[in-house]
Amino acid sequence: MIEVRNVNQSYSKRSSKKTLTDVSMVVKENAITALVGANGAGKSTLLSVMTNILPALSGVVLLDGKDVRKMKANDLSKRVAFLRQSQQLNVRITVNDLVEYGRFPHCGGRLKDEDHQKVEEALSYMNLTDLRHRYLEELSGGQCQRAFIAMILAQDTPYIFLDEPLNNLDIKYSVEMMKILTQLVEELNKTIIVVLHDINFAAAYADHIVAMKDGEIYYEGPPQDAITPEVLNPVFDHDFHISNSAGRPVFLYYDEDDPNCEVCVS
Amino acid sequence: MVIVALFVIFALLSLFIGAYEDMTLQALLDGNERARLIFIHSRVPRTMAVILSAAGLSVAGLVMQAISRNKFMSPSTAGTTDAAALGLLISFVFLGEQSGAVQTIFSFAFALIGTFIFTLVISRLKIRETVYIPLLGMMYGGMISALSSVIAFHFEAVQFANMINLGSFARLGGFWGVYLVIVPLIIAVFFATKFSIIGLGEEFAKNLGVNYNRVVMTGLVVVSLISASTFVTIGPLPFIGLIIPNMATSFYGDNLKKSIYDLMLFGAVFVLICDIISRLVIFPFEMNVSLTISLVGGAIFMVYLIKGVFGDDERKAKA
Ligand SMILES: Nc1ncnc2c1ncn2[C@@H]1O[C@H](COP(=O)(O)OP(=O)(O)O)[C@@H](O)[C@H]1O
Numbered sequence: 356m357i358e359v360r361n362v363n364q365s366y367s368k369r370s371s372k373k374t375l376t377d378v379s380m381v382v383k384e385n386a387i388t389a390l391v392g393a394n395g396a397g398k399s400t401l402l403s404v405m406t407n408i409l410p411a412l413s414g415v416v417l418l419d420g421k422d423v424r425k426m427k428a429n430d431l432s433k434r435v436a437f438l439r440q441s442q443q444l445n446v447r448i449t450v451n452d453l454v455e456y457g458r459f460p461h462c463g464g465r466l467k468d469e470d471h472q473k474v475e476e477a478l479s480y481m482n483l484t485d486l487r488h489r490y491l492e493e494l495s496g497g498q499c500q501r502a503f504i505a506m507i508l509a510q511d512t513p514y515i516f517l518d519e520p521l522n523n524l525d526i527k528y529s530v531e532m533m534k535i536l537t538q539l540v541e542e543l544n545k546t547i548i549v550v551l552h553d554i555n556f557a558a559a560y561a562d563h564i565v566a567m568k569d570g571e572i573y574y575e576g577p578p579q580d581a582i583t584p585e586v587l588n589p590v591f592d593h594d595f596h597i598s599n600s601a602g603r604p605v606f607l608y609y610d611e612d613d614p615n616c617e618v619c620v621s
Numbered sequence: 622m623v624i625v626a627l628f629v630i631f632a633l634l635s636l637f638i639g640a641y642e643d644m645t646l647q648a649l650l651d652g653n654e655r656a657r658l659i660f661i662h663s664r665v666p667r668t669m670a671v672i673l674s675a676a677g678l679s680v681a682g683l684v685m686q687a688i689s690r691n692k693f694m695s696p697s698t699a700g701t702t703d704a705a706a707l708g709l710l711i712s713f714v715f716l717g718e719q720s721g722a723v724q725t726i727f728s729f730a731f732a733l734i735g736t737f738i739f740t741l742v743i744s745r746l747k748i749r750e751t752v753y754i755p756l757l758g759m760m761y762g763g764m765i766s767a768l769s770s771v772i773a774f775h776f777e778a779v780q781f782a783n784m785i786n787l788g789s790f791a792r793l794g795g796f797w798g799v800y801l802v803i804v805p806l807i808i809a810v811f812f813a814t815k816f817s818i819i820g821l822g823e824e825f826a827k828n829l830g831v832n833y834n835r836v837v838m839t840g841l842v843v844v845s846l847i848s849a850s851t852f853v854t855i856g857p858l859p860f861i862g863l864i865i866p867n868m869a870t871s872f873y874g875d876n877l878k879k880s881i882y883d884l885m886l887f888g889a890v891f892v893l894i895c896d897i898i899s900r901l902v903i904f905p906f907e908m909n910v911s912l913t914i915s916l917v918g919g920a921i922f923m924v925y926l927i928k929g930v931f932g933d934d935e936r937k938a939k940a
């Protein structure tokens with residue numbers, strides 16, 4: 356279980372402006388939690404704090420009752436995997452190399468049969484087996500993103516944190532990605548926290564929504580309660596319009612004065 | 622496999638080229654005593670020195686590049702070599718002629734501190750244009766060597782300072798020091814995966830439970846030990862740590878665990894060729910090997926630098 360208690364975080368010590376203000380939450384187990392909110396709301400910062408990449412200034416993050424700051428780095432990396440928002444790519448490594456790095460917490464770079472098997476599984480999950488010997492720099496943005504996610508899968512942790520994993524993915528792979536996350540929860544009992552920008556993806560695939568605004572949790576609840584204009588309009592400071600498709604609400608992002616819009620609003 | 626074959630060919634050539642024409646394979650097989658002595662006491666140590674220093678500096682360069690996440694970093698573009706020279710000079714000025722061991726310790730300590738300071742400064746500066754970092758590093762190195770010159774003038778050690786700043790495989794007798802390179806090379810083999818992982822960034826490394834700071838420090842020790850022991854026994858071999866990793870990674874990639882042996886062989890072949898050229902151009906005399914390396918390596922470095930400058934422009938244009 357991951358529990359966040361009264362976490363505060365700020366990037367500059369001098370200014371009084373905090374990036375996270377008194378954030379508390381309990382991560383829903385064996386479920387997909389979607390973290391939504393405008394740019395700069397503090398979503399990435401919250402993930403960094405929860406994974407102890409950036410230890411909190413005050414407050415605690417507890418993993419199964421233990422303060423993550425006091426855990427051994429290696430133990431933590433076997434329990435929690437975090438894919439940051441954008442990847443640095445100035446090294447020349449293959450997809451296979453990258454996915455093998457995901458096994459580092461378990462084998463320290465010396466892969467055994469079990470590790471190789473996990474690498475194979477992760478590659479085929481992300482449909483990368485054919486590309487495994489290609490260098491990352493020779494891949495498209497989306498293929499590259501999938502390679503990093505495959506690495507996270509190979510890390511084989513019960514908790515997975517993904518910061519905007521649909522970045523760079525086309526529609527087909529975005530849908531596939533969300534299905535894979537659902538599968539991971541159902542088949543392997545993973546707990547996933549994912550930052551999503553597309554509200555409709557959050558509505559369709561998440562079990563739980565956490566909406567952030569200005570460094571605070573503005574609303575938290577199941578999708579049917581959270582994905583509503585009452586919650587999301589203030590969170591995104593934007594007027595959403597809702598259409599219905601097969602009984603499900605679909606958020607329209609663009610303006611209602613847009614002439615094209617009338618075609619789709621029923 | 623090609624690289625192994627090239628390595629064997631050039632290592633053999635290196636063993637059998639030299640001023641003593643009667644030192645041939647035939648003479649060795651015939652049991653010629655003079656040929657045997659030259660072979661054991663001159664040719665073998667020299668070839669070993671070439672191989673070890675080249676392999677060492679190639680690995681040092683790649684480790685440096687992983688630590689700084691910058692393809693232009695190397696012992697000669699981060700002040701490491703100049704600091705090693707300063708350490709050696711200081712030991713001479715204050716303690717006089719010393720054994721290679723003492724000299725290496727001084728050189729190592731200065732190289733480590735010098736490189737540490739530079740790494741710390743550039744990690745704070747957050748310079749986005751990676752090409753400027755080696756230029757800054759060369760200025761930093763220039764300042765250290767200017768300080769060396771002042772010290773050398775003041776203590777009347779100019780001749781010593783000039784001598785140590787010319788790399789040469791012809792310094793006979795003192796080659797044992799280069800075997801010290803084996804120690805950091807073994808450390809590098811053990812840390813290979815960790816070095817590659819920190820090359821992908823601090824957060825990436827932390828996610829995998831890698832102790833970022835400890836691996837960086839280990840890397841700096843590896844780089845400084847290699848630079849110091851090659852500097853004390855051979856002198857500066859400019860550009861090796863920079864161009865060899867850049868050329869080698871286009872063939873073998875940056876996954877150090879997979880590529881470290883190929884990288885070492887690649888570096889060894891390059892310096893063996895430079896050394897053979899230095900011995901042949903004004904045969905039976907020999908040219909200073911750092912001159913050959915500077916000429917060949919400097920030209921290659923310029924190509925990379927120009928590609929770096931214009932490559933950045935292209936990327937900017939695309940964005
Ligand atoms: N490394 C950093 N240094 C200084 N300020 C930062 C840094 N990262 C994020 N911030 C600031 O913290 C706030 C929250 O950022 P972030 O957590 O990245 O938001 P989100 O992921 O929701 O877009 C923003 O105002 C951003 O400018």
Ligand SMILES: [Mg+2]
Pocket residue numbers: 398399400440518
């Ligand atoms: Mg973010």
